[in-house]
Amino acid sequence: MVVTFANNLTMARLPPFFALRALEAAARHRSYSRAAQELAVTHGAVSQQIRRLEAELGARLFERRGNGMIPTPDAQKLAAEVARGIGVLSNAVDDFHAAAFRAPLVISLESQFANRWLPPRLQRMLAHPAGANLEIRVEERRADFVTDGVDMAVRYGAGGWPDVECVHLVSESLIPVCSPEFLARHQLKTPQDLLNVPLLHHGHRPWSLWFNTFGLEAPRQQGMLFEDSAMLLEAAAQGIGAALARSGLIEQDLRTGRLVRPFAAGVASELGFWVVWRADSRKVRRIEALRDWLMAEAATAGRTESA
Structure with missing residues (x-):
């Protein structure tokens, strides 16, 4: 008799890209306000994206200390990987534009x-x-x-x-x-x-x-x-x-x-x-x-x- 097992593991759905950008910028600046300035959005928009990301991931990402927003250790690691991914995408876009100039x-x-x-x-x-x-x-x-x-x-x-x-x-x-x-x-x-x-x-x-x-x-x-x-x-x-x-x-x-x-x-x-x-x-x-x-x-x- 042959027994088969269904694989129920699926790749986790990625959060919205802008929410990840908000996380990366806020973790780097340790400030929602400075992240908002960099992304050309309001402070409230960054705060909303972080709350949305926390709800999707089921974990708190930042803690307020004085006037700063300090990322948790896990959030800092995730932000670092997001930054690396943005760098890869930026290089790919630069290569795409460079090809247009070479042709x-x-x-x-x-x-x-x-x-x-x-x-x-x-x-x-x-x-x-x-x-x-x-x-x-x-x-x-x-x-x-x-x-x-x-x-x-x-x-x-x-x-x-x-x-x-x-x-x-x-x-x-x-x-x-x-x-x-x-x-x-x-x-x-x-x-x-x-x-x-x-x-x-x-x-x-x-x-x-x-x-x-x-x-x-x-x-x-x-x-x-x-x-x-x-x-x-x-x-x-x-x-x-x-x-x-x-x-x-x-x-x-x-x-x-x-x-x-x-x-x-x-x-x-x-x-x-x-x-x-x-x-x-x-x-x-x-x-x-x-x-x-x-x-x-x-x-x-x-x-x-x-x-």
Whole structure:
């Protein structure tokens, strides 16, 4: 005959963590008041947690002596073990945060931003602490922060994307540009002058957006049509025609004189570049540092353009 015995021993249920923290702090300070200050709670809250702990453990934990609260020998031993456990947990949390700093910060960039806006600033970014240990991905599709391993992104659009935080980085306007040689050859002085010169067209930015602002009827589309902004600007730089460009993409071309603006007037666009990230990212401190650096660079560029 086989006899079996049921094991009725079970692991004791742990008291609430905050009650254990109250015990440890009160035993270390020998004062409920100083423990309360450390834990940012009231004296009554600490006293209540100690009474709750005494009820669960079935033993008195402190004795009052004058103005002090003296832990019993058993309470002192328990407090020491709680302190050791808190130390283990603190080290584990520190290691978790340290891992977030050791891993690359993955940033997804729209290609035009990566190829036009960022290059003049790339050396400064990499020299700044916020630019350390980056993995930069250039992609046209909208990266998924959950499945693609991306920590932050610079997106082009009107903002308002769901489930993410976003801040406006660069406003854009649509402005005519051409090569210096093209400007000299055609003597462009007024918006009407553009009605009589070769125009370069982009599939998503018709010239009518600009001409209508000045009460002019845009000419029928003739000449070269581009879907890629970089090719459009290259054709303009080669003197083939005037192009309607996004202001955020031509800063370097204007600075070097490769392209010029025949007129100061531009048409405001509702679209622009935005910094986007998830608020619950474990790398949020690094994200915010890089976001702040990008915004400072954009603000500097804005002041330079308006000067």
